[in-house]
Amino acid sequence: xxxxxxxxxxxxxxxxxxxQNIIKKLEKNLRGDYMYATxxxxxxxxxxxxxxxxxxWSKGNKKSFIKILYxxxxxxxxxxxxxxxxxxxxxxxxRTIKIxxxxxxxxxxxxxxxxxxxxxxxxxxxxYNAKILSRxxxxxxxxxxxxxxxxxxxxxxxxxVDLKNSVPAKETYYDDMMQKVRVMTFSKVEKHGSHKIPMxxxxxxxxxxxxxxxxxxxxxxxxxxxxxxxxxxxxxxxxRYSR
Amino acid sequence: MLLSLAxxxxxxxxxxxxxxxxxxxxxxxxxxxxxxxxDGSHQQIIKNSVEIYTGYxxxxxxxxxxxxxxxxxxxxxxxxxxxLKNERAIKAYAPRFETYALLSAxxxxxxxxxxxxxxxxxxxxxxxxxxLVRGRYLDNHDTHAIYLGNELAKRLKxxxxxxxxxxxxxxxxxIAADLFTVKGIFKTGLFDFDAQSAxxxxxxxxxxxxxxxxxxYFTLTFHxxxxxxxxxxxxxxxxxxxxxxxxxxxxxxxxxxxxxxxSIFGYISISIFFLVIFFVIMIFSYVNIYTxxxxxxxxxxxxxxxxDIFGMLFAEILLLATFSxxxxxxxxxxxxxxxxxxxxxxxGIAETYREYGVVSDEIPTHFDFFTIAWNALTIFVLNLxxxxxxxxxxxxxxxxxxxxxx
Numbered sequence: 001x002x003x004x005x006x007x008x009x010x011x012x013x014x015x016x017x018x019x020q021n022i023i024k025k026l027e028k029n030l031r032g033d034y035m036y037a038t039x040x041x042x043x044x045x046x047x048x049x050x051x052x053x054x055x056x057w058s059k060g061n062k063k064s065f066i067k068i069l070y071x072x073x074x075x076x077x078x079x080x081x082x083x084x085x086x087x088x089x090x091x092x093x094x095r096t097i098k099i100x101x102x103x104x105x106x107x108x109x110x111x112x113x114x115x116x117x118x119x120x121x122x123x124x125x126x127x128y129n130a131k132i133l134s135r136x137x138x139x140x141x142x143x144x145x146x147x148x149x150x151x152x153x154x155x156x157x158x159x160x161v162d163l164k165n166s167v168p169a170k171e172t173y174y175d176d177m178m179q180k181v182r183v184m185t186f187s188k189v190e191k192h193g194s195h196k197i198p199m200x201x202x203x204x205x206x207x208x209x210x211x212x213x214x215x216x217x218x219x220x221x222x223x224x225x226x227x228x229x230x231x232x233x234x235x236x237x238x239x240r241y242s243r
Numbered sequence: 244m245l246l247s248l249a250x251x252x253x254x255x256x257x258x259x260x261x262x263x264x265x266x267x268x269x270x271x272x273x274x275x276x277x278x279x280x281x282d283g284s285h286q287q288i289i290k291n292s293v294e295i296y297t298g299y300x301x302x303x304x305x306x307x308x309x310x311x312x313x314x315x316x317x318x319x320x321x322x323x324x325x326x327l328k329n330e331r332a333i334k335a336y337a338p339r340f341e342t343y344a345l346l347s348a349x350x351x352x353x354x355x356x357x358x359x360x361x362x363x364x365x366x367x368x369x370x371x372x373x374x375l376v377r378g379r380y381l382d383n384h385d386t387h388a389i390y391l392g393n394e395l396a397k398r399l400k401x402x403x404x405x406x407x408x409x410x411x412x413x414x415x416x417x418i419a420a421d422l423f424t425v426k427g428i429f430k431t432g433l434f435d436f437d438a439q440s441a442x443x444x445x446x447x448x449x450x451x452x453x454x455x456x457x458x459x460y461f462t463l464t465f466h467x468x469x470x471x472x473x474x475x476x477x478x479x480x481x482x483x484x485x486x487x488x489x490x491x492x493x494x495x496x497x498x499x500x501x502x503x504x505x506s507i508f509g510y511i512s513i514s515i516f517f518l519v520i521f522f523v524i525m526i527f528s529y530v531n532i533y534t535x536x537x538x539x540x541x542x543x544x545x546x547x548x549x550x551d552i553f554g555m556l557f558a559e560i561l562l563l564a565t566f567s568x569x570x571x572x573x574x575x576x577x578x579x580x581x582x583x584x585x586x587x588x589x590x591g592i593a594e595t596y597r598e599y600g601v602v603s604d605e606i607p608t609h610f611d612f613f614t615i616a617w618n619a620l621t622i623f624v625l626n627l628x629x630x631x632x633x634x635x636x637x638x639x640x641x642x643x644x645x646x647x648x649x
Binding site for chain 2: 098103
């Protein structure tokens with residue numbers, strides 16, 4: 001009996017460590033030291049559809065710089081994220097504004113992403129305990145439960161992982177009451193350097209009042225090998241690279 | 244005969260009668276004044292919230308109350324305007340466009356509620372203009388002018404003439420941004436409102452938010468706001484089916500509920516006081532009736548039935564209660580009426596209780612015939628009920644037992 005229990009415990013811990021390994025591999029694949037990208041964000045809501053073109057530079061998950069290229073009205077608006085702080089530069093009024101914590105849950109550029117989504121540094125590997133729920137050929141479904149002291153807003157995340165490419169296929173987010181809040185789907189995996197990336201991401205909130213809402217991000221260019229000038233990650237960059 | 248016997252007993256036992264009258268009169272005065280003060284202060288809090296900004300009623304797209312976003316705007320404000328214009332029951336109305344935006348001055352940024360208003364129309368609908376403490380109120384031709392709550396001005400560290408930037412989202416979800424000069428600072432006393440609200444001339448805000456001919460809702464006041472449920476229902480019938488007319492009872496439902504809970508606790512507290520009064524009168528009646536037990540025994544021996552005895556004692560308390568309730572009601576109602584016209588002033592109460600919506604040191608009472616009537620009736624019934632137990636006890640004794648009772 002004792003041997004059976006020990007065997008069970010070893011199996012469980014191997015299972016958990018396998019889940020952690022999957023997450024670790026996934027994050028390593030998605031996150032490069034530096035990343036440059038251009039993308040389109042298509043926001044669909046009750047009021048219609050809107051396309052925003054974005055250029056972004058990032059260093060790990062701590063620093064990023066975003067510039068709006070389109071529509072014309074928003075062209076030149078820049079965002080800088082350093083750690084968990086965010087600034088915004090508006091060329092029309094020539095002002096740099098720090099986004100206060102009270103605005104973190106507001107929508108980012110009218111999308112279904114919040115300012116908090118843009119600045120959060122949470123790492124699935126560091127902040128969540130992973131458990132394999134099912135595994136079929138190259139597709140595994142993992143349950144991620146936040147670690148006790150992790151500063152995250154979700155109660156649980158269920159991730160379907162494409163094991164062959166180490167990319168997520170679908171992420172379902174639950175709030176702390178374990179109610180489904182939003183679903184993010186990933187598609188069109190492409191190889192860029194040593195990374196395999198889903199080029200299309202679609203976020204769909206599940207709120208009854210937002211039935212028509214969805215935000216689709218389509219990557220146009222991704223470059224993981226570019227060394228990015230550190231000057232992009234300073235407050236001066238907001239105005240300087242706005243033009 | 245029972246009534247004259249009862250009257251004779253009252254005049255004979257003056258001490259007992261005066262004490263009963265005093266107890267009942269004071270209880271009546273206290274009850275009427277307490278309820279009038281409680282109702283008065285609740286009404287004052289609600290009235291402040293309604294009149295300072297919210298307004299007596301709103302017309303908005305159905306669903307706006309649950310989700311106040313750009314998906315629930317009035318898309319053609321002119322249609323609603325033409326309906327409200329022809330509604331005779333409406334005294335004044337105006338559209339408002341509310342949005343959440345970032346106000347920034349120097350290094351400080353604060354998320355705020357920015358509202359586009361028609362400055363001239365708001366004068367008849369809210370107390371925004373009369374709450375001005377510095378600078379000036381908005382006018383219908385203002386462009387880059389902003390009118391800020393005093394607490395918001397403190398948070399932004401700005402004063403009259405300061406420049407602040409506004410960054411929000413236009414209704415097409417593009418970035419809306421502009422620079423404004425602080426023209427006026429207001430203080431309503433509602434702390435959260437003063438700490439979060441800023442106002443801009445709506446036609447100008449519309450150019451930034453791309454919200455021309457759009458509104459979050461219309462605020463309005465009726466000629467007769469005392470019958471607001473009837474007026475709102477009548478207005479609802481004239482609106483297109485996608486819109487709703489909502490009055491302050493729903494707009495401020497959380498506050499109304501809070502006042503109701505407070506009233507319930509108020510009545511629980513005062514019912515403890517009445518329980519004491521009730522038992523004092525009952526014990527007093529009990530002792531009193533037992534001191535007269537031989538007299539009652541004698542009356543029974545003379546042929547009065549237990550029903551007659553009950554009738555006599557009941558008539559006594561009926562006379563005493565009627566007298567004291569009449570006196571108590573006159574005094575209590577006079578207090579309620581006087582302090583409704585000349586509210587009680589407690590210096591510093593607004594400062595202490597501002598988060599509960601108390602914006603004035605004046606606390607008026609509420610004079611209402613119906614409320615006073617049921618208050619008086621309650622004390623009256625308590626008085627009558629207080630003799631039931633002593634009389635039932637005494638009626639258990641036979642005439643001989645009563646005469647021999649030591």
